[in-house]
Amino acid sequence: MLELKLNQVSKQFSAKRAVNGISIQISNGVYGLLGANGAGKTTLLRMICGVLNPTSGTIQMNKEDISDMGERYRDLLGYLPQDFGYYPDFSAEEFLWYVGSLKGLTLAASKGKARELLGTVALEDVARKKIRTFSGGMKQRLGIAQALLNDPRILVLDEPTAGLDPKERVRFRNLIADLARDKIVIMSTHIVSDVEYIADQILVMKKGELMKSGTVDQLTATMKGCVWTCHVPLRDAEEWNARYCVSNLRHEGDQVELRIVSADQPNETAISVVPSLEDFYLYHFQDEEEAVTAKGK
The missing domain is CATH 3.40.50.300 (P-loop containing nucleotide triphosphate hydrolases)
Structure with missing residues (x-):
């Protein structure tokens, strides 16, 4: 070897x-x-x-x-x-x-x-x-x-x-x-x-x-408790996107489901979910101008 x-x-x-x-x-x-x-x-x-x-x-x-x-x-x-x-x-x-x-x-x-x-x-x-x-x-x-x-x-x-x-x-x-x-x-x-x-x-x-x-x-495993999903009104989605590191967004009628990477719970309705490697990457590179996710270049 x-x-x-x-x-x-x-x-x-x-x-x-x-x-x-x-x-x-x-x-x-x-x-x-x-x-x-x-x-x-x-x-x-x-x-x-x-x-x-x-x-x-x-x-x-x-x-x-x-x-x-x-x-x-x-x-x-x-x-x-x-x-x-x-x-x-x-x-x-x-x-x-x-x-x-x-x-x-x-x-x-x-x-x-x-x-x-x-x-x-x-x-x-x-x-x-x-x-x-x-x-x-x-x-x-x-x-x-x-x-x-x-x-x-x-x-x-x-x-x-x-x-x-x-x-x-x-x-x-x-x-x-x-x-x-x-x-x-x-x-x-x-x-x-x-x-x-x-x-x-x-x-x-x-x-x-x-x-x-x-x-x-x-x-x-180091990201446990740092990844959340929550629903917010469509009209507020842009504000949430600016405030948090959002790794995914899905429209559901007049609501938007957000996947958020944050050390703190975004709101009382946010649910902790199992983190992925993409979440880990975004958490540590959210300050980098060129951060790239699993969606590709």
Whole structure:
């Protein structure tokens, strides 16, 4: 079993500290990395992949510094950045053959793996079409395929579901859940539902620091007594929305049912309900301009 250990990892860019003193130990399983835009998620992932070097701190794989491992560490990695590079005049299969050669696969191995992965991400019917003709979601699925080409033991995915429709998201979540049986999967996202059902651990970043970590049950348990539902007249809904953190709203005739995240009971008729990971996220990020819920971007 692999063990990835971060010890007081920080990254400074001029006057800005993007990542500040993160320490965590990671082994096989799915790790969902949540945080608002600018939280430092991408910087952290790029350091884990060796694209950036930490300003201070260490990253070790099985007690060996990844900077000393060089090619041995890169052979373990599969990485999908937010904006992965591709050649628009390559076909999907040609692109995967090319990436396979960069990863040290023989042409025969690249062709076999490309065929398999194009089927996995539902692109087998367009394998010979130019990438420039692909939709955003199709390009994203191709990016997922290229990250899996070398059968990585560590899979790092930065916003992997961007551009995918709900059906594709379900397919992706099922794929990741299946892959994670013998891999480390670290997946950053703004879409809470993408990690709520498949992540073994949730890592919550805020302003460059690891604010919280734990299972979904552990994190939502901290919200007990902080999530409420209540009904208010339709005419008052806007005022309530301005006063409280409202995670959901449903019209019922001349009434509105509100789901409210608040440490205090909103009114005497409000009923305490079981919190979700989305409630947890909203509670801790309601001061962030870019807070994003499970409804997506």
